[in-house]
Amino acid sequence: MPSTMIEFMPLSPTWVDIVVRLVLVIAAGALIGVNREVGRHAAGFRTTILVGLAACLTMIQANLLLSTMGKTPQSFVSMDILRFPLGVLTGVGFIGGGAILKRGDLVTGVTTAATLWIMTAIGLCIGGGQLVVGSTGAIAAFIVLSPFKWFDELIPHQQKARMEVELLGVAEIAKVQAMFEPRGYAFLFIAKAAGEAGASMNVIYQVRWKHSGADGGALELLTAVEERCKVLSFEMVTTAT
Template sequence: MPTMIEFMPLNPSWVDIIGRLLLVIATGALIGVNREVGGHAAGFRTTILVGLAACLAMIQANLLLSTIGKTSQSFVSMDVLRFPLGVLTGVGFIGGGAILKRGDLVTGVTTAATLWIMTAIGLCIGGGQLVVGSIGAIAAFIVLSPFKWFDELIPHQHKARMEIELADVAEIAKIQAIFEPLGYTFLFIAKREGKADATVHVTYQVRWKHSGVGGAALELLTAVEERYKVLSFEMVTTTA
């Protein structure tokens, strides 16, 4: 039965190195295509480059672990973990740059996590753990693709900011009573005088739970427009 050292040679040949680089390119492409199709910032080429960087760092660490003239016990004193730790730290900065926050809207969290897992995959493949890295890539692809359908079936908390024109100030308190039976919570934010006599423009934060990417925002907007004039509508739900 082959030993683990035969699958992960401490002195890799050029064939081993090229094989690792090609495999990490293939796994990066698998995950990168998914992100590219979704229109995310870190797409096809970015994902491959992150994996290649991690892979090259581990290949370098692997090459520095020469076994010539040394016993197996001598490797305990070698701190080769500085390579992957340094790569993971660098990717942390890239991931932080991928996450954007504008008010209550947060985007890029899944993109940052994708770069993180791709780095781990690259480290595994670069260190010669080809099976572990390949399994990790398949698992990541499953989470990003098929699992996304399950995620859309789970009811999420959605939020939107809406400005409505009301006939008078007395209408402000009635909004919640009208839409609460429909599952919407209207939280008063601010009001200002309208151009017409006695009208007021009131801004609300609306909260509700619904599955799916759109979160039934169109249904909410339609329900409000049946009774009032909507001046502005903006989703502020956290997204990937």
């Protein structure tokens, strides 16, 4: 590859170089952060910018210290200074781990953690002087988080819900299961209890199906069940996000 295509980290960056890097990483963080803020995610506009700034400042500090090591650009790999970005990536790993929440089968925050990770990598690139690489990474991340989300919603996902309905007798339990099986819904009987009416009973099902879209087909399922029996409660366990 020609040397003109490679961006080197200068040994003595000027204040102009530093300001350009900081402004660029703020712009990259804002681009990605707006997408997360619109979706009301845990790591929003300011958090994304701060993570990128932290990574960028770390690499700028490493860059400034390079000139004190008496090394040439060809010997960068032997410098302990380059452990700075490794420490930053480790720290962001803890932050990302805190953003991931698990409640039963429902896991949220994975994309948020990945966003913080890629923003850290972008900040390290820009802070190290690889402006084109960092900017390209920011644009690619924005494309994945925004336009690609539309494609993700078109992919059928495994959905799961917990539903409590009122039935007239024990025989109705199997009838409900058989009624919705041809439509792609798997009703798994969990428990039953006596209903308020004398002969009625409250039955709890776990329902599984595949569906694409933001709501996972929950409204469609709920409407179909309400046409045949009384629904007492309905809770999505997994979603298509």
